[in-house]
Amino acid sequence: MLKKQNAIQNNDVWFNLAMYAFLVVLTLFIVFPLLHVFSSSLSSPALVAKGQILIWPEELTLKSYINVLKNSAVWNGYRNTILYTVLGTAINVVLTVLAAYPLSRSDLKGGRVILGILILTMYFQGGIIPTYLVVKQLGLVNSMWAMILPSAINTFNLIIMRTYFMNTIPKELQEAAFIDGCSNTRILLDVVLPLSKPILAVISLYYAVHHWNDFFNGLIYLSDRSLFPLQLVLREILIQSKVDDFATLDKGFTDRIFDSEGIKYAIIMVASLPMLILYPFMQRFFVKGALIGSIKG
Structure with missing residues (x-):
């Protein structure tokens, strides 16, 4: 009985970890475009046109x-x-x-x-x-x-x-x-x-x-x-x-x-x-x- 409860708890832990990992990845997919757009709007237009901006602005303007x-x-x-x-x-x-x-x-x-x-x-x-x-x-x-x-x-x-x-x-x-x-x-x-x-x-x-x-x-x-x-x-x-x-x-x-x-x-x-x-x-x-x-x- 105790082994069964431990197995259920372990399954719950792994399930929670998997869900947290999924939510983190999903959040990154949502946040990355926002950060990219925001950083590009504050960066040098020349660098933006060359595709050199990802998530951190450069040459703030x-x-x-x-x-x-x-x-x-x-x-x-x-x-x-x-x-x-x-x-x-x-x-x-x-x-x-x-x-x-x-x-x-x-x-x-x-x-x-x-x-x-x-x-x-x-x-x-x-x-x-x-x-x-x-x-x-x-x-x-x-x-x-x-x-x-x-x-x-x-x-x-x-x-x-x-x-x-x-x-x-x-x-x-x-x-x-x-x-x-x-x-x-x-x-x-x-x-x-x-x-x-x-x-x-x-x-x-x-x-x-x-x-x-x-x-x-x-x-x-x-x-x-x-x-x-x-x-x-x-x-x-x-x-x-x-x-x-x-x-x-x-x-x-x-x-x-x-x-x-x-x-x-x-x-x-x-x-x-x-x-x-x-x-x-x-x-x-x-x-x-x-x-x-x-x-x-």
Whole structure:
């Protein structure tokens, strides 16, 4: 019996060591690209272009960041992206709450049918062209609302929030509030939402990251450069190599090529930094809300 327990403990130790080793390797795969991009953005553009930078910056310089931040398109993209993220996330969360709360109530007639229709949209969609035609008929093309309204509710987030309401908010508490004379709206505002801060934080983070990284809607619906989000500006630089606006005209061709390489890494950091800063502050809500909201009941 003792030998069997020792064998089980040894197996647990080896399993834990294997898992730690796997997590370390996985972390390196995730951290290395970030360190490489960060180091390249702070290093001499000539060394970056020659591929001599790995994870440690050399010949420190802020030239790439200065060139990026001097460009008006970047600041305009930042302004638009912040607007789309803040306004879009607020609309997303409000609509998701208003849809998830009724669907979490067992007394909603036809609730399962409605939920089934919503789940169906996760697997079968109209496609890009029908969606574009709908947005065009609504007059949203080439407007800020084209970046917000087509993705106003995410069905996956809706299901997570509904599950949280069902499994976490005691039904007895809602029934007691109803007996005391509270309406459904009052129950939602004064009972359900104060107890749902973790899931609200998680869903807000999901939506905020989506809006911050979204460029596809802008690529389809926007032609006015003054409405471009930051990610679309980033795309132009990385994919289409539109770096002429950043390079000074009095430099030679080689110098401009070097500058463009440094600028690519600098603008990646400029575009990613806000979300990297936000995640640590949201993590405690993220873990709790995601685990509870993912429990199916």
